[in-house]
Amino acid sequence: MTFTGELFDIFSWLPAKSLYGLSSVCKSSKELLSDDFFIRKQFKNMQLVPDRDFFIIQKYRKGNLESHALSSKNSSAGPPPESLNFLENHGNIIASSNGLLCCRSIADYDEYPLFLFNPTTWSCLPIPILIREQLVFGDQKSVSFSCAKKKTISCCWHYLPLMSGGKQILLALHCGLRRQELQFTILQNTKGGKKGLGDNRLRIFEWGDHPNTSEFNSICLVKLLKNVFTVWVLMRTSSSYYWKRVFRMRVQAMALALSNISPRSRVDGFAVLNGSVLIFAIGRKVYSYNLKDGNNAGAGEEVCGYGCGGLVRFAPYSSTLRPCGPGAITLP
Amino acid sequence: MAPKNKNPNGENVVPEVQQKKTQALILKSSDGEEFSISKSAAGLSVAIKNMMEDDCAGGVIPLPLVDGGTLARVITYLNKHAEDGASDEDKRKFDEEFLSGMEVDVLCDVALAGNYLDIRGLFHDVCQRIVNGMKNKSVEWVRKTFRIESDFTAEEEEQIKKEYAWAWEGVDSDAD
Numbered sequence: 001m002t003f004t005g006e007l008f009d010i011f012s013w014l015p016a017k018s019l020y021g022l023s024s025v026c027k028s029s030k031e032l033l034s035d036d037f038f039i040r041k042q043f044k045n046m047q048l049v050p051d052r053d054f055f056i057i058q059k060y061r062k063g064n065l066e067s068h069a070l071s072s073k074n075s076s077a078g079p080p081p082e083s084l085n086f087l088e089n090h091g092n093i094i095a096s097s098n099g100l101l102c103c104r105s106i107a108d109y110d111e112y113p114l115f116l117f118n119p120t121t122w123s124c125l126p127i128p129i130l131i132r133e134q135l136v137f138g139d140q141k142s143v144s145f146s147c148a149k150k151k152t153i154s155c156c157w158h159y160l161p162l163m164s165g166g167k168q169i170l171l172a173l174h175c176g177l178r179r180q181e182l183q184f185t186i187l188q189n190t191k192g193g194k195k196g197l198g199d200n201r202l203r204i205f206e207w208g209d210h211p212n213t214s215e216f217n218s219i220c221l222v223k224l225l226k227n228v229f230t231v232w233v234l235m236r237t238s239s240s241y242y243w244k245r246v247f248r249m250r251v252q253a254m255a256l257a258l259s260n261i262s263p264r265s266r267v268d269g270f271a272v273l274n275g276s277v278l279i280f281a282i283g284r285k286v287y288s289y290n291l292k293d294g295n296n297a298g299a300g301e302e303v304c305g306y307g308c309g310g311l312v313r314f315a316p317y318s319s320t321l322r323p324c325g326p327g328a329i330t331l332p
Numbered sequence: 333m334a335p336k337n338k339n340p341n342g343e344n345v346v347p348e349v350q351q352k353k354t355q356a357l358i359l360k361s362s363d364g365e366e367f368s369i370s371k372s373a374a375g376l377s378v379a380i381k382n383m384m385e386d387d388c389a390g391g392v393i394p395l396p397l398v399d400g401g402t403l404a405r406v407i408t409y410l411n412k413h414a415e416d417g418a419s420d421e422d423k424r425k426f427d428e429e430f431l432s433g434m435e436v437d438v439l440c441d442v443a444l445a446g447n448y449l450d451i452r453g454l455f456h457d458v459c460q461r462i463v464n465g466m467k468n469k470s471v472e473w474v475r476k477t478f479r480i481e482s483d484f485t486a487e488e489e490e491q492i493k494k495e496y497a498w499a500w501e502g503v504d505s506d507a508d
Contacts, residue, residue: 001440001443001478001479001480005447006440006443006444007478007480009447009455009456010443010462012459013459013460014463014466017499018466020498020499021471021499021500022471022474023492023496024471024482024484024489024492024496025471025474025480026475026481026482026483026484027483030492075468075502076502080498080499082498
């Protein structure tokens with residue numbers, strides 16, 4: 001087998017962390033890390049497999065974050081500790097996709113309040129923002145962005161769902177330069193959705209089998225009220241949209257391992273990752289629950305413990321070689 | 333008028349098509365073993381399909397880079413994927429079982445054959461399967477498994493290991 005043949009393909013399915021680890025195999029394996037064709041193949045392949053890791057970020061406090069593997073069966077393919085240090089001091093992760101983190105500068109009056117960052121390769125791209133008011137979202141708002149499937153990063157678009165006045169607005173930014181607006185007046189249409197609004201217990205996430213690749217995926221709305229999770233999925237008919245409830249369960253019932261959790265414990269944060277896995281933090285531990293498995297008791301798993309206190313947020317992470325795009329700089 | 337048969341859905345099938353499907357082709361492995369395969373199954377390999385279209389096959393196609401054991405496995409895969417009425421779910425289940433029993437050296441042989449015969453689906457699945465088996469494996473393991481000679485000096489190798497020390501967390505030691 002050669003690095004111009006089969007090994008090129010085999011290695012392109014490895015997370016970037018493993019590629020750095022195996023770069024001492026021979027000169028050809030090291031050269032892959034700077035081969036444009038290989039880099040593109042690697043980050044595209046990583047879009048076809050589920051994200052393996054996640055960040056857990058303390059809310060309302062700058063610079064407190066950790067990186068963990070999403071399944072206790074996998075070792076972490078998280079970024080180098082230097083990147084975590086960098087993020088602690090410079091950027092608050094507000095969203096992530098295909099190995100890139102969309103961060104908000106920690107400095108209050110930065111020229112570029114937003115930047116993209118690949119914590120594995122140290123590639124960084126400041127995003128010019130035309131209208132500063134776009135940045136009214138804080139830690140508590142639901143924000144996501146995604147790298148488009150077939151396009152290069154220069155066409156990457158980010159959509160920032162902003163919650164205001166009971167309406168959900170998906171705002172798409174083309175690297176901050178071009179905007180498209182899509183409006184969903186979802187909350188009016190979701191039975192029971194309005195209840196719980198205003199205490200940050202209502203969030204929107206991507207939903208579907210291949211959340212990183214399909215442009216036709218849906219979104220889901222997750223409500224947490226009195227320690228009960230309820231999940232609705234946006235369904236499409238030929239002419240309209242409607243919301244379908246797909247899941248409802250008490251936190252304590254979601255896994256046998258959780259049975260020893262006090263009924264008075266509070267869920268400190270939750271998210272849906274990989275289009276179907278609900279993860280949540282309670283009692284300084286993170287649990288995952290596969291929503292596609294419905295009410296099956298085996299669908300839950302204890303993922304890890306964590307040190308951040310108070311309320312937390314989650315951001316998925318996949319270790320890729322994806323560059324941030326034209327104009328990106330490599331941090332020293 | 334030619335007689336018509338009915339398939340399980342009760343639809344009429346034109347015998348001409350049926351005949352083409354059952355037409356056999358002989359594939360000859362590097363160690364001289366001969367395998368019979370239907371043209372429709374063989375056509376899933378882009379390389380064999382091109383040879384059939386160029387009509388350079390002459391009924392027997394020699395495959396000097398694929399040994400008999402590997403070719404038998406590839407043919408099992410092609411037959412399943414060319415099977416009438418096999419749903420995507422069936423094929424997915426078959427692929428899972430088909431690959432799960434293979435050791436990494438067998439997977440490497442199937443990957444080589446899949447790439448050589450240009451069977452993209454098989455090649456992609458096998459690559460992913462090999463990568464799953466590479467989790468936490470050491471540099472020495474990778475060199476041994478893929479028969480790669482190191483062209484680094486000991487100093488160069490040490491330098492790279494130092495530079496990317498973070499990437500070694502959780503990786504087996506070379507002795508494992």
